[in-house]
Amino acid sequence: MKKEEEIQQMINEAMNSLNNIQRASPAPYLQTRVLQRLNKTRETLWEKAVWFIGRPAIAVPAMLLLIVVNVVAVLVNDGAAISAVTEHNITGSNDEFSFSVATIYDIENQEP
């Protein structure tokens, strides 16, 4: 019986042992260490980004995509250039050979 009472007392003492506890402080120069870690994290982020881009699974499709985009761009621009030249030639021929049909009305109403 006495043993149980003693146990209860010890439990109560333990339960109250954290009352009025003081706040603990970290080791000195925490700010310096945090800033150092922050710089390291930034470097790591860049390293991670380079590693991610450099992976064959990313690099090869990216290169292929770049090539495809370039080829498409060249083809589209080439087609546009050809059609512009053709149009220019047709206009030129029209001017040179006067393909427009002249009617009597046009001849009679010609301005001086």
Add this chain to the structure above:
Amino acid sequence: MNQSEDALIRQLKQGDQSGFTTVMEMYQDLVYNTALGIVQNATDADDITQEVFVQVYLSISNFKGESKLSTWLYRITISKSLDHEKRKKRKKRFAFVQGLFGNNEEEQHPVEFDHPGIQLEKKEKAGQLMNAMKQLPEKQRIAFTLHKIEGQSHHEIAAIMNTTLYAVESLMGRAKTNLKKILHNYYQEKFSDT
């Protein structure tokens, strides 16, 4: 949230170094003490404190200002501390498996934790209580730690744990009952040994 805290958060969001230093000065004890209460190891708590502030700097843009800055810091600290404990447990399991194959280079023995903020005459009993706290379920342990070690009210704990006041009161009640049971078994064993 008061005006000065609002200005401090604005400074932080603009990436102002002096604002970040002020936040560290203001809250380093809060973060360290909370981490220390959970992981019960000074070196680990120091490491977690650094991780917390790095996280604060990197993710301040995600802070919406719906809660107090201290509440947000408590949440990050608790989450980092629990992650740290999980990592440590995984390492221990791995070391155990390695030990089975004869690769155990260094065996670590658990040391009774000595919190620097406890009065000298209470240190022994507090060490026993802290050991008992390790055996509590996660939520009960967090609520009890925030109340006993950080001196937070049940209202504040509810805000930090994102739960109701009733739930916190229930967690505290269960934590106390469980701790008494654990301590009872511990003292009973101690008596029977002597």
